[in-house]
Amino acid sequence: MSGTRIEHPHGTVTEIFSFQYSRLIVMTMGRGAEQLVPAWRVGNFVVNLYVQAITHIMMTTCCVGDFQWPVSRDSLVIRIGERSFAFVMLGLMYGLQLHEDCDEDTVDTLERVFIKFSDYANLLDDGAKGYPYSEYELAYWATVRPVVERIARVKLGKNWRLMEGNEAASLSKVLRTSATTKTVSNAMVAGFLKPMHVDSFVVRMPDRRKRYTDSEKVFSSISAITDVVNSLEGFWKITPGDRQALEDADREDGSVNTSRIKLWKLNKLGLAFVLRQKSKLLG
Structure with missing residues (x-):
């Protein structure tokens, strides 16, 4: 399931999961009727890990x-079926x-990847089975989406908000997210992405048996991605929320075992740098 490790001038790209015959569903958000793009992409699903050599910053991407x-680690991945997953970001939701024919061992391998690199939840663990539709019927996504x-x-x-606008605006955000992910990870x-372009901060998250790198x-x-996408859409500022993350990092929670974990994001200099690289997306 895992593939090659490719050396680049300033880091590495490692394929940590791959599986053929996957389907990506885009669930656009907005006020009014729910929208589904039932087969946005069909093909090989790959998870890559990008690591910058000098700074040790890393990024995990799916394609x-x-x-x-x-x-x-601060975006949601939710297993909602035997072979179905939902990805939730600011204003976006995808289904995979x-x-x-994918066997259980392969799904378990992918689950371990998500446990390590995302804010992961498994609805099957909570007994949320038996949705009235098969996973492979379109009605399935309309059923599980409210959940x-x-x-x-x-x-x-408070950081969660539905995407406003029509379907065209939603799909534009989807395309910008993809293009920005490619630009930042490759940089x-x-x-091209220098230490002066990024800031790191610490958050406290469930320990999960220390399944970290x-x-x-x-x-x-x-x-690191949503700030750029929002700026491309006209919000020339960094998305709020880091202050709350820092406050949460200092708050002890005796109910669960927690660990401090480092995250990085673009600072204002880095945001301006990426926006210059992607200025063509403004059209």
């Missing part, structure tokens, strides 16, 4: 075909389905 999106949205609102709190290992590594925050 189906030419379409990419980020996975981070592995082919029905995923409720989880997102609880976990993301990391090509050396080496402590010197710094996970990407989802805002």
Whole structure:
């Protein structure tokens, strides 16, 4: 399932999971009727890990075909079926389905990847089985979507907001997210993204048996991508929320075992740098 490790001038790209015959569903958000793009991409699903050599910052990305999106320790990945997963970011929701012939060992391997690199939840563990439709029918996503949205609102709190606008605006955000993910991840290992472009901060998260990479590594925050996308859409500022993350890091929670974990995001200099690189997306 895992593939090659490619050396770049300033880092590495490692394929940590791959599976053929996958389907990506885009669930656009907005006021009014719910929208589904039932087969946005169909093809090989790959998870890549980008690590910059000098700074040890890293980014995990997923792709189906030419379409990419980020996975981070502060973005939600939810297993909602035997072979179906939902990805939740600020204003976006994707669905991924592995082919029905995918065996349990392969799904378990992918689950371990998500446990390590995302804010992961498994609805099957909570007994949320038996949705009235098969995973491979379109009606399935309309059924499970409200469940995923409720989880997102609880976990993301004030940072969660539905995407406003029509379907065209939603799909434009989807395309910008893919293009930005490619730009930032490639800039990391090509050396264009410098230490002066990023800031790191610490958050407290469930320990999960310390299933993390080496402590010197710094996970990407989802805002490393969403700040750029929001700025491309006209909000020339960094998305709020880091102050709350820092406050949470200092708050002890005796109910669960927690660990401090480093995240990185673009600072104002880095945001301006990426925006210059992607100025063509403003059109």
